Amino acid sequence: MCLSIPSKVVEIDDNNMATVDTMGIKRHVSLDLIADEINIGDYILIHVGFAMNKIDEEEALQSLEVYREMLEAMEEEERRQVIESDDQCDNRTQV
Amino acid sequence: MSELQLKDLYDGFRNPDVIKALAKAITDEAKNLKKPLNIMEVCGGHTHTIMKYGLKQLLPQNIDFIHGPGCPVCIMPKERIDHAIALAQMEDTILLTLGDMIRVPGSKSSLAVERANGCDIRALYSPLDAIQIALDNPDKKVVFFAIGFETTTPMTAALLEQVEKQGIANLYFHINHVLVPPAVDAIMADGQAKINAFIGPAHVSVISGAKIYQPLPEKYGAPVVVSGFEPIDVLQSILMIVRQKNEERCEMEIQYSRSVTLEGNIKAQVMIAKFMEPREHFRWRGIGDMPDSALVLREQYTAYDAEKIFADILPTEPIDDHKLCICGTILKGLAKPNDCQVFGTACTPNTPMGSCMVSSEGACNAYYRYGEI
Ligand code: SF4
Numbered sequence: 001m002c003l004s005i006p007s008k009v010v011e012i013d014d015n016n017m018a019t020v021d022t023m024g025i026k027r028h029v030s031l032d033l034i035a036d037e038i039n040i041g042d043y044i045l046i047h048v049g050f051a052m053n054k055i056d057e058e059e060a061l062q063s064l065e066v067y068r069e070m071l072e073a074m075e076e077e078e079r080r081q082v083i084e085s086d087d088q089c090d091n092r093t094q095v
Numbered sequence: 096m097s098e099l100q101l102k103d104l105y106d107g108f109r110n111p112d113v114i115k116a117l118a119k120a121i122t123d124e125a126k127n128l129k130k131p132l133n134i135m136e137v138c139g140g141h142t143h144t145i146m147k148y149g150l151k152q153l154l155p156q157n158i159d160f161i162h163g164p165g166c167p168v169c170i171m172p173k174e175r176i177d178h179a180i181a182l183a184q185m186e187d188t189i190l191l192t193l194g195d196m197i198r199v200p201g202s203k204s205s206l207a208v209e210r211a212n213g214c215d216i217r218a219l220y221s222p223l224d225a226i227q228i229a230l231d232n233p234d235k236k237v238v239f240f241a242i243g244f245e246t247t248t249p250m251t252a253a254l255l256e257q258v259e260k261q262g263i264a265n266l267y268f269h270i271n272h273v274l275v276p277p278a279v280d281a282i283m284a285d286g287q288a289k290i291n292a293f294i295g296p297a298h299v300s301v302i303s304g305a306k307i308y309q310p311l312p313e314k315y316g317a318p319v320v321v322s323g324f325e326p327i328d329v330l331q332s333i334l335m336i337v338r339q340k341n342e343e344r345c346e347m348e349i350q351y352s353r354s355v356t357l358e359g360n361i362k363a364q365v366m367i368a369k370f371m372e373p374r375e376h377f378r379w380r381g382i383g384d385m386p387d388s389a390l391v392l393r394e395q396y397t398a399y400d401a402e403k404i405f406a407d408i409l410p411t412e413p414i415d416d417h418k419l420c421i422c423g424t425i426l427k428g429l430a431k432p433n434d435c436q437v438f439g440t441a442c443t444p445n446t447p448m449g450s451c452m453v454s455s456e457g458a459c460n461a462y463y464r465y466g467e468i
């Protein structure tokens with residue numbers, strides 16, 4: 001489901017690709033759809049490999065706390081799957 | 096950079112006490128409702144939340160949910176899936192798509208069956224992955240079967256931009272991007288569904304802006320609240336709707352203000368408009384043909400348009416659903432999954448007869464997984 005866990009930007013490369021940290025899982029996403037300047041430490045909402053928008057930090061921290069409680073109980077692999085399917089909605093890669 | 100501060104933080108979007116308090120507030124307010132309230136949740140993500148957390152059971156009798164057409168997999172008519180299959184069957188072709196689409200039955204087969212038969216069909220995590228696949232397979236035709244509402248459309252546009260920039264010549268697009276407002280309009284214009292309020296899709300609005308729902312309240316006398324996906328988001332949205340009714344207001348409001356603005360993501364909107372324009376008409380599964388309800392590649396991008404380039408192998412006949420499957424009636428807000436004769440018997444997530452059971456956001460799938468409401 002598209003709960004959209006806020007992801008924190010930890011690195012940005014020359015191709016406008018960011019490395020983000022979503023609850024401890026690292027992913028690569030494109031910043032091509034974002035007009036605002038994105039800096040390391042910003043929180044963004046992700047959908048199928050793209051940042052959709054920047055989220056207010058305070059709001060991001062609030063939602064993160066909820067997800068953290070849920071996900072903490074899981075094993076690393078399970079957690080990776082949940083996070084990767086989270087921003088997929090209609091577009092889950094499960095087959 | 097502040098780190099997570101457990102104790103200072105808001106209680107969370109699933110806190111049982113908050114859920115109970117909200118349910119009570121809704122129940123109190125709902126006593127003053129003059130008429131029962133039928134709320135359509137347009138998006139499958141909300142159907143899922145309502146079912147998963149049993150929100151209907153927490154609410155008074157005079158509030159009911161009508162499930163809407165908001166799942167791109169559910170509304171894909173069989174002939175479009177047949178297109179995907181025909182494209183995948185071409186020689187030296189790799190067909191790419193996103194997610195659940197692979198299991199949806201077409202008229203005779205599905206992409207999953209064709210893959211088992213040896214076609215090269217791959218589910219992508221992100222549309223951008225298509226570039227590497229096209230570069231790695233220069234002798235092949237790579238076709239991206241693009242699906243999704245306003246949420247996913249800009250990702251396809253961003254992919255097109257990269258394809259253009261990098262001069263990739265072997266990547267083609269079959270565009271099935273559809274638009275929420277025309278579908279809602281068609282359902283309301285039909286007049287049969289008894290809808291007095293809407294929960295508006297959140298992520299669609301992150302891109303398009305909540306402004307796309309602004310005409311609805313005036314047109315149909317139904318308030319719209321754009322809602323997040325957590326149970327607390329949905330309950331708060333319902334409370335906002337009930338309050339509007341009791342205060343005799345009828346407006347578009349945004350509950351999901353942590354991500355949605357009125358204007359949306361302008362850069363994404365500009366990028367979509369560069370590559371795509373409204374399609375004269377598109378047939379939605381169950382709802383039927385609607386003008387301007389989907390997008391098509393602009394004329395100048397015909398070189399990428401799989402629908403034009405491979406037109407001679409694509410079937411054109413519209414194909415209806417299995418006679419017993421009532422997905423269409425469900426998508427129009429006129430029936431619920433357990434009204435279907437084969438729900439849970441001949442039709443299950445493992446043996447789906449219709450896309451509402453295949454899709455993880457589909458109403459039939461949610462009812463099957465979480466039981467009746
Ligand atoms: S992508 Fe997510 S937000 Fe958009 S329609 Fe699907 S479930 Fe709803």
Ligand code: SF4
Pocket residue numbers: 419420421422425432435436437438439442443447448449450451452453459
């Ligand atoms: S239960 Fe199956 S056959 Fe019935 S409406 Fe849902 S998807 Fe169609």
